[in-house]
Amino acid sequence: MAPDSKPATGVDSADPRSARHPRRPDLSRSRILDAAVAEFSQKGFAGARVDEIAAQAQIGKRMLYQYFGNKGQLFQAVIEKVYTDIWEAEASLDLQNLPPRDALVALVTFVWRYYIAHPEFTKLLNEENMLGARHFRSSKVLREGSVKSQFLTEQVLARGVADGTFRPDIDPVQLCLTKNAICYYYLMNHATSSHVYGRKLMTREALEARLAFNIETILAIVLAK
Amino acid sequence: MAPDSKPATGVDSADPRSARHPRRPDLSRSRILDAAVAEFSQKGFAGARVDEIAAQAQIGKRMLYQYFGNKGQLFQAVIEKVYTDIWEAEASLDLQNLPPRDALVALVTFVWRYYIAHPEFTKLLNEENMLGARHFRSSKVLREGSVKSQFLTEQVLARGVADGTFRPDIDPVQLCLTKNAICYYYLMNHATSSHVYGRKLMTREALEARLAFNIETILAIVLAK
DNA sequence: GGTATAAGTAACTGATTGGTCACATGACTG
DNA sequence: CAGTCATGTGACCAATCAGTTACTTATACC
Structure with a gap:
């Protein structure tokens, strides 16, 4: 056990004072990036402290x-990281093997669960837009x-139109924006919303x-009558 | 004309150097508040400069x-102002005289146009949630x-259910959140979205x-099959 | 018209913060 | 095994910023 307060994070984490300088450039870099993601997402760009x-x-x-x-370039690196992370996760969904309707449900579910698991993404997306x-x-x-990100929804929608489950006149961009919006807004603004509507919004039941x-909303939009 | 650079804004705007001190307490107060709304909405709480x-x-x-x-109490005053403003505008909609379907459309249209006309509201709502x-x-x-704000949607929904135009199983809170979400997200995050989707989102045509x-989305949710 | 007081100004302060400097150390190369 | 350079440290700096103080001036009241 380490004698003092040092919590011994990571694999070997030599104490910087006694067994000096572990010398791990890439690990240091990723630690900085992780810390920056946390700080920027919690306090915004201006509120974050280097x-x-x-x-x-x-x-x-x-x-x-x-x-x-x-600070600015660090923020840019943070934005790049969280975007590439979500795109990567999204790409590994493997929707081609699902029928269009299920694929669309999977897409909504993915966004929802990802936003919940990664609140830093929505916060940073928001901050980046403020800037x-x-x-x-x-x-x-x-x-x-960004080019291939929208491609996913487009593909699913096209397949659904082709086999007659979806309406043919849906703009994939509008659909995608709406899909993100209904997930994002709820999670992003639950603090004020829970007061406005006088209801707990972040319990497990409420989230489900x-x-x-x-x-239901997304399906109501696309499903052929 | 004022001899130097002072642009002589406002009604009488006595030059503070020569004909000193117009002495207008309440006007000063409201000017501070207006400036604070602009500053906080543009730069966030931490980024704003007193x-x-x-x-x-x-x-x-x-x-x-x-x-x-x-600074904090000023921000609170700002939040109070923008919220009471939107609630006031919402309350003057006079939806009772419209059939439920039209009333709901009017409600969505109102939120959309209000968010466009008052970008500071969405920015500040956002900032307040970050805090x-x-x-x-x-x-x-x-x-x-906040109590009577949700009442509007509830009333419209109830009337629509009563006369059979709307489905009876819609949660008004979910509907209200979705209504706000699909307006808010688009306008709030158009900067990144326009790049992700490679499309201008803020032209007059795009907004319409x-x-x-x-x-269509809101109607698709509530309309009885 | 004179005086108390609210409205206003400008200069100042202590603390914070983004960014830099001089210097130390350890790993890799020849 | 010696030199070199990337990796790392702590002290430092100049600028910024929220909040205050000492002082001035117009208005209201008598």
Whole structure:
């Protein structure tokens, strides 16, 4: 056991004071990034503190600036990470083997559960929009990755139209936006909403009820009469 | 004409240097509040600068603190203002004279147009949620006002159920949340979304198309088969 | 018209914060 | 095994910012 307060995180985590300098550049980099995701998502860009990120990553501020340049570029790296993460998860859904209706339900369910499991994504998406999508725009990775993200919904919708389960006149972009919206808004604004509607919104039952309602909503939109 | 750079804004706007101090307490207060709404909505709570608010209100920082106490209380006043504003506008809709279906369409249309006309509302709602609805909770005005806000949708829904146009099993809270969500998300996150979907989302045509889609969505949810 | 007081200003302060510097150390290379 | 450079540390700096103080001026009241 470590003699003092050091909680011994990670694999070997040599105490930086006694057995100095573990020397793990890429691990340090990813620790900084993880800490930055947490800090930025909790406090927003302006509210986030670089020192706090460095402390959370158990690293000197110096290295943070060495790896990421400045606060803004670090934020950009954070945005890139969370977007590529969700796109990767989305891509591994393997919807082709499901009938269109089930595939669409799976897509809604995925977004819902992902937003719940990764509240930092919605928070950061939100913050990035407050900043006018500045970092999104200037990121090559994101510009390229975004192309194939919408492709998923488009494919499912097209298959459903082809076999007659879905209406032929649905704009996939509108559908996708609505799918994200009904998940995002509920989770993002539950704090005020729970007061406005006088109801607990984040209990397990409430979350399941909302998922069911959202699935119903999406199906109501696309299902042929 | 004023001899120097002072642009002489407002009704009499005596130059503070020569014909000093117009002495308008309540007007000063409302000017501070307006400036605060703009500043907080554009930059968030942490990003907003008290000095900037004071400058924008053309007033010394001193008065700002005299009237509102501190930055946090000023933010609370801002939240109270924008919420009471939207509730007031909503209440003046006079939906009772419309058949349920039209009333619901009017409700969706109202939210859509209000969010477009008052982007500061969505931004501030968002910010308040990032802060855990702290100010909302501690505001008597808001706790009381929120009660009758949901009443509107409930009434319309109940009337529609009574006359058979609407399904009887719709949860008004879920419906209300969805109605707000599909308007809010589109307008709030258009910056990133326009890149993800490679489409202009804020043109006049795009906005009208979205409103039409949103109305369709809400009707698809509630309309009896 | 004179005086008390609210409305207003400008300069200041203590604390915070993004960013940098001088310097230490350990791993890899020849 | 010696030199070198990436990895890392803690102290430091200049700027910013929320909040305050000392002081000035217009209005209201008598």
